[in-house]
Amino acid sequence: MHYREQRTHRIFQELQRNDGLVDTYDNVFCGQAYLDAVTQNKIQQNDILLMLSIDGAQLYESKDSDCWIYIWIILNLSPEYRYKKKHVLLGAIIPGPKKPKIIDSFLFPGLHHLSAVQQEGLCIWDASQDREFISWLFLFLACADGPGLLTLSNFIGHQGKNGCRMLCPLNGRHKPGAPQYYPVLLKPDNYNVLGCDHPDVDVYDIGPSNSHVYIQCLLHLLNSPTQRVYETRRLETGIVGPSILLGLQPELIQGIPEVFSSEMMHLSGANMATLWLDLWRGKFDCAPTDSQANWDWAIFKDIATWEAHGRAVAACRMYLPGSFDVAPRDPSLHANSWYKATEYITWIYSLCPALLYGILPERFWRNFCKFVAGLRIMAQYSITPAQLQRACQLIAEWEPEFERIFYQRRVDRIPFIRPCVHLTCHLASEATRVGSPICSSQWTMERTIGNLGQEIRQPSDPFSNLAQQGIRRCQVNALKAMIPHFDPPENVSPRASADLGNGYVLLAKRDKHLTTVHGDDARVIADYLGLPRTPKIHRWARLRLPNGQIARSEYQELQHAPEDIRMARNVKVRQSLK
Amino acid sequence: MAKLPKLQQSMSFIQTIRGASLDDGIGLTGEPLEQLRNPPKAPLRVDDRYTELALSMFIALEHSSESMYEKIRRAIEQCFADVELPSFHQTKGILADLSRVTSIVKDMCINSCAAYVGPFADLNSCLECSEPRYDQVRFDRSNGRIKHPCAVFHTIPIAPQLQSLW
Numbered sequence: 001m002h003y004r005e006q007r008t009h010r011i012f013q014e015l016q017r018n019d020g021l022v023d024t025y026d027n028v029f030c031g032q033a034y035l036d037a038v039t040q041n042k043i044q045q046n047d048i049l050l051m052l053s054i055d056g057a058q059l060y061e062s063k064d065s066d067c068w069i070y071i072w073i074i075l076n077l078s079p080e081y082r083y084k085k086k087h088v089l090l091g092a093i094i095p096g097p098k099k100p101k102i103i104d105s106f107l108f109p110g111l112h113h114l115s116a117v118q119q120e121g122l123c124i125w126d127a128s129q130d131r132e133f134i135s136w137l138f139l140f141l142a143c144a145d146g147p148g149l150l151t152l153s154n155f156i157g158h159q160g161k162n163g164c165r166m167l168c169p170l171n172g173r174h175k176p177g178a179p180q181y182y183p184v185l186l187k188p189d190n191y192n193v194l195g196c197d198h199p200d201v202d203v204y205d206i207g208p209s210n211s212h213v214y215i216q217c218l219l220h221l222l223n224s225p226t227q228r229v230y231e232t233r234r235l236e237t238g239i240v241g242p243s244i245l246l247g248l249q250p251e252l253i254q255g256i257p258e259v260f261s262s263e264m265m266h267l268s269g270a271n272m273a274t275l276w277l278d279l280w281r282g283k284f285d286c287a288p289t290d291s292q293a294n295w296d297w298a299i300f301k302d303i304a305t306w307e308a309h310g311r312a313v314a315a316c317r318m319y320l321p322g323s324f325d326v327a328p329r330d331p332s333l334h335a336n337s338w339y340k341a342t343e344y345i346t347w348i349y350s351l352c353p354a355l356l357y358g359i360l361p362e363r364f365w366r367n368f369c370k371f372v373a374g375l376r377i378m379a380q381y382s383i384t385p386a387q388l389q390r391a392c393q394l395i396a397e398w399e400p401e402f403e404r405i406f407y408q409r410r411v412d413r414i415p416f417i418r419p420c421v422h423l424t425c426h427l428a429s430e431a432t433r434v435g436s437p438i439c440s441s442q443w444t445m446e447r448t449i450g451n452l453g454q455e456i457r458q459p460s461d462p463f464s465n466l467a468q469q470g471i472r473r474c475q476v477n478a479l480k481a482m483i484p485h486f487d488p489p490e491n492v493s494p495r496a497s498a499d500l501g502n503g504y505v506l507l508a509k510r511d512k513h514l515t516t517v518h519g520d521d522a523r524v525i526a527d528y529l530g531l532p533r534t535p536k537i538h539r540w541a542r543l544r545l546p547n548g549q550i551a552r553s554e555y556q557e558l559q560h561a562p563e564d565i566r567m568a569r570n571v572k573v574r575q576s577l578k
Numbered sequence: 579m580a581k582l583p584k585l586q587q588s589m590s591f592i593q594t595i596r597g598a599s600l601d602d603g604i605g606l607t608g609e610p611l612e613q614l615r616n617p618p619k620a621p622l623r624v625d626d627r628y629t630e631l632a633l634s635m636f637i638a639l640e641h642s643s644e645s646m647y648e649k650i651r652r653a654i655e656q657c658f659a660d661v662e663l664p665s666f667h668q669t670k671g672i673l674a675d676l677s678r679v680t681s682i683v684k685d686m687c688i689n690s691c692a693a694y695v696g697p698f699a700d701l702n703s704c705l706e707c708s709e710p711r712y713d714q715v716r717f718d719r720s721n722g723r724i725k726h727p728c729a730v731f732h733t734i735p736i737a738p739q740l741q742s743l744w
Contacts, residue, residue, distance in 0.1 A: 001743055001744050048740060050736075072736050074740070074743070089734070089736050089739045089740075090734050091733065091734065091736070092731065092732065092733040092734065093731065093732065094690070094731060095686070095690055095729070095731055096690050097689070097690060098689055098690045098691070099690075100690055100691065100692065101691040101692060101706045102587075102691065102692035102693075102698075102705075102706070104588060104591045105591065105692040105693040105694075105695055105696065105698055106686070106692075106693050106731065108591060108594075108595065108693065108695045108696050109604070109605065109682045109684055109693075109695060109733040110733045110735070110736075111595050112594065112595050112598045112604055112605055112695075112696075113598075113605040113606070113682065113733070113735045113736070113737065114736065115595045115596065115598040116598040116599055116600045116602070116605060117600070117736075117737045119598065119599060119600075120599075120600055122737050122740065122741065123614075123615060123616070123617055123741075124617065124740070124741055124744050125617050125618070125619045125741075125744065126744045127621050127744060128744070130619075132619065135740075137736075137737075137740070154588070219579075221585075222579055222580040222581075222585055222589070223579065223580075223581070224581065224582060224585075225581055226582075227582065230582055230585075241584065241585055241588045242585070242588050242589060242592055244588070244591060244592060244595070246592045246596070247591065247592040247593070247594070247595025247596045247598075248595065248596075249596070455641065463731075464730075467681070467731065467732040470732070470734065471679070471680075471681050471732060471734060472640075472670070472673070473640075474677075474679045474734050474739055475673050475674055475677040475679045476637055476640065476673065476677070477739075478677040478678070478679045478738070478739055478742035479622075479633070479637075479673060479676055479677045479742075480637075481742045481743050482621070482622040482676075482677075482742050483621075483622055483623070483624065486633065486634065486637055
């Protein structure tokens with residue numbers, strides 16, 4: 001539990017060494033928001049930093065199983081541990097069957113408890129040092145997907161004029177007569193919709209908002225004397241009502257909207273992926289004034305091209321090592337079934353730049369690649385300042401170009417610029433503020449929903465069963481933390497393995513008998529060992545690398561049909577051009 | 579300061595949270611509260627080896643059924659005549675006591691509109707859908723003495739969980 005203290009110390013050393021820059025952005029502690037709070041003594045050595053994450057979930061296929069779950073993630077733990085099931089604290093399970101009408105009332109017991117503890121301080125006895133101290137609980141981040149965040153923020157949401165999840169000052173634009181706003185930077189041609197006809201916005205001007213502005217806007221909204229005035233002010237400010245998080249002790253929360261940040265999982269795995277696909281498949285509504293014949297980028301409108309692409313995606317499976325998680329299935333066959341975020345990510349950002357080369361007309365392909373290059377940096381767990389600068393530049397080039405080549409300042413194409421386009425522009429500056437976006441993404445929450453759902457034993461009464469399972473999990477985790485021998489390590493060296501040291505472990509299968517090696521193989525091995533002849537050897541099938549990935553040898557891979565394996569003998573070749 | 583009812587309602591939740599105190603009886607009360615303020619200052623130990631065995635079994639069987647636990651318990655007791663292991667439910671209780679993790683239970687609307695907390699704590703029917711808060715049959719039969727909520731939900735307070743980590 002002393003990770004945060006040590007890491008903070010190291011970061012301040014890095015800052016001194018590198019003229020105020022961290023070595024890498026790989027943690028919320030690398031962000032300016034945290035460092036400022038520490039410098040100003042708002043966060044002290046013994047304090048606990050929390051991240052709140054909330055999501056609506058359908059526990060199993062029946063619609064009646066809708067519920068909301070929120071969890072707490074303890075940022076004091078190192079990132080290796082903090083997102084794991086064992087260390088994630090369950091907050092509450094808010095049962096369905098319907099979406100709560102007054103969600104504040106369901107968040108109330110948990111936040112009330114936090115606020116009360118914030119008032120008094122939490123008394124902790126540290127067993128490792130036999131020391132008692134008072135700790136203050138600081139709510140550093142609150143995360144959720146688009147709709148989930150509104151339960152905490154009470155903002156207008158992505159269809160509003162101020163639709164940004166971080167309530168940045170950018171105003172959206174809408175088609176005349178259509179209610180929905182889009183975060184379009186370039187002013188459409190021949191456009192004079194009142195309140196939306198501001199000139200082009202520079203992509204570099206997109207930045208976060210701050211709590212001073214929020215409080216002023218909120219006061220303005222609260223003072224609305226009538227419903228009518230309220231509605232006008234709601235439109236102006238992008239705020240529907242006060243955020244429930246205002247109830248927490250103000251010196252122990254980052255502030256609103258600072259406590260909200262980007263959400264990388266839905267951005268990359270759902271929203272942006274769908275945007276690209278909708279463009280390529282020509283799925284956008286075509287306005288009567290527009291013509292699909294002009295959509296040069298809609299390469300997958302042609303069924304044959306789409307199906308060929310699907311086959312190509314599926315055919316890549318055998319070349320993707322298991323560390324890529326689920327390999328994407330043929331999207332032309334599985335588009336409507338539950339296609340996972342991971343599948344989208346591998347498909348769109350790993351495979352498409354190569355698979356679409358020569359298929360997507362070049363200027364669209366180039367624009368797409370700029371996005372992918374930027375996003376891939378932003379999706380890294382650890383981002384160096386140089387990489388971050390590169391990503392920032394790529395995205396800043398990509399966005400206005402994306403608007404120019406797709407929407408082309410056409411009023412009827414305003415809906416092409418979906419909110420996720422805008423949120424992408426926030427990624428780089430958010431990383432400098434609160435660390436790499438992956439640290440504050442929803443992956444943990446989605447995983448928690450997954451493994452809670454699996455534990456339901458009584459589908460007849462899912463919610464109370466779920467609550468009992470959840471409480472029991474928290475009790476077991478607390479007991480394991482207090483009495484570690486209740487938590488024996490998982491099988492570290494599996495059956496028939498050989499530890500080679502330095503984090504390398506040979507894994508089954510292995511030859512039962514010693515084999516003689518012939519030809520080139522024998523020569524290479526003998527050379528390596530510095531022996532005149534190669535001794536008889538045992539061949540092994542797999543090698544676990546220090547990073548946890550598993551490499552496989554040809555010895556067993558060739559025993560299976562190529563379609564049945566995920567090849568793990570890939571070699572990455574780096575060429576440095578001078 | 580808010581003038582519209584909806585906004586007043588939101589502000590009232592916020593103000594109650596802002597003014598929260600551990601002593602206001604809304605969250606933890608009684609022994610769990612006492613323990614929260616005075617965490618034990620010695621490493622937690624299970625002195626009895628059979629209790630320890632029962633807990634290990636209980637944890638190992640986290641994803642199995644209650645009957646699995648009971649079968650193994652019976653097998654052990656048959657093999658070792660002098661061994662007596664706590665039942666599944668007893669072990670559950672031991673786990674709750676040792677871990678000091680409990681839940682705060684609050685009533686809610688059966689249609690999941692809202693929870694009866696904060697400014698709604700004293701309501702007898704839902705503001706949104708007018709469904710009664712308590713089981714009407716039992717309520718009427720007992721002349722309003724038995725107030726059995728139609729639905730409840732659990733919140734797991736974080737402070738005791740955080741204390742166990744150090």
